[in-house]
Amino acid sequence: MNIKKIRLFCFFLKIVVLSFCSFVFLSCNVQAKSGNLKANGGISVLGTREFENQINEALLLLEEKAPEAYEIVLEYIGVIKQSEKSGMNANTSPPTYEIADRTAFYSVTWCAGSIAHDSIHSKLYNDYKDQHSTPVPDDIWTGQKVELECIKHQIEVMQKIDAPKHEIKHLKDQNGMHFDLNDNGKYDAEDYELRDW
Numbered sequence: 001m002n003i004k005k006i007r008l009f010c011f012f013l014k015i016v017v018l019s020f021c022s023f024v025f026l027s028c029n030v031q032a033k034s035g036n037l038k039a040n041g042g043i044s045v046l047g048t049r050e051f052e053n054q055i056n057e058a059l060l061l062l063e064e065k066a067p068e069a070y071e072i073v074l075e076y077i078g079v080i081k082q083s084e085k086s087g088m089n090a091n092t093s094p095p096t097y098e099i100a101d102r103t104a105f106y107s108v109t110w111c112a113g114s115i116a117h118d119s120i121h122s123k124l125y126n127d128y129k130d131q132h133s134t135p136v137p138d139d140i141w142t143g144q145k146v147e148l149e150c151i152k153h154q155i156e157v158m159q160k161i162d163a164p165k166h167e168i169k170h171l172k173d174q175n176g177m178h179f180d181l182n183d184n185g186k187y188d189a190e191d192y193e194l195r196d197w
Helices: 002-034 049-065 067-076 108-131 144-160 165-172 189-194
Strands: 038-040 043-046 079-083 087-089 096-100
Touching: 043 049, 049 067, 049 108, 067 108, 067 144, 087 108, 096 108, 108 144, 108 165, 144 165
Parallel strands: 043 079, 079 096
Antiparallel strands: 038 043, 087 096
């Protein structure tokens, strides 16, 4: 009699486990299709449905009109996350680009250009990290010289994706010091807090 009870218990346990696994699998698929997490070329996009749509349009624009820049984005950005402020967290795993609504929704071309810009920050950081056993110095991936390099790349991308002339002109007018909002000559936490983009 005990063997029958054990077999019956094992049978019901299998049903419960299989039901739970099916529920989890279906829930994950529904979540991926209905918001807050969507993959695009391997990049996870976290945010509202409108945000996801804007980012996906920007990534599609890069893929179609600036494929070399798109490949850099795919390799060096793992997550694009809606945030109050924009900035590249190249030192996280996966590298995460946080982007504010003001930047994301200014235009699809501006959004695409900003993603391309910050992918260069991540590339510089992660290439150095992969080639050295020491911590990555700030001046490898931040600072005026690096900002000018990222802006140059951004301008090239913006031209390829047919961005409006005023967006390209705005970039050409930059001196690369937008990172130093408190004018102390270095990038620090106060600069991040002062960002309005």
